[in-house]
Amino acid sequence: MSITVGLKGRAETDVNEGNTAQAACSGALPVFGTPFMCALMEEAAWKSIAPHLDAGQSTVGTRLEVTHDSATPVGMKVWAESEVTQVDGKRLVLKVAAYDEKGPIGQGTHERFIITDERFLAKCAKKREA
Numbered sequence: 001m002s003i004t005v006g007l008k009g010r011a012e013t014d015v016n017e018g019n020t021a022q023a024a025c026s027g028a029l030p031v032f033g034t035p036f037m038c039a040l041m042e043e044a045a046w047k048s049i050a051p052h053l054d055a056g057q058s059t060v061g062t063r064l065e066v067t068h069d070s071a072t073p074v075g076m077k078v079w080a081e082s083e084v085t086q087v088d089g090k091r092l093v094l095k096v097a098a099y100d101e102k103g104p105i106g107q108g109t110h111e112r113f114i115i116t117d118e119r120f121l122a123k124c125a126k127k128r129e130a
Helices: 034-052 117-129
Strands: 008-014 057-068 077-088 091-100 103-116
Touching (some): 034 057, 034 077, 034 103, 057 091, 057 117
Antiparallel strands (some): 057 103, 091 103
C-alpha cells in the first residue's frame, strides 16, 4: 500500500435526465442532483486510491460533508476532483470539489477506510443471520 498525502483523483459525467434532482427524488427541478454530485466525488476518491491498495483490499466511504453551491442544467459536463489530505493508518481524509463548465459547484471533505474485502463482506453477510 502506497497511499500518500497529495494523491489526486478525478471523475466526470454529463448532466442528463437520469442524474437530476428529479431522478434522485431529492428535488423537483431538472438540475444536477446533489446525490449524484456526492457519488461523483466518491468516485473520484475511491478510483484514485484503488490502484495503490494491496490485492484483496478496497476502501469504503464513511463520511461525506459537502456543500452544493451552484446548480447545473441538463446538457453540461460536470466533474469532481479529490485529493488525499490525511493518512491515519487505515483512515483516509480527502478534500473533494465539483465543477461544471462555468466553475465550482460544490466542495467538502470525505473520509474513507481501507478494508479487507473478504472480511468486510463476511461481517456484512452476518446481518442476514441475526
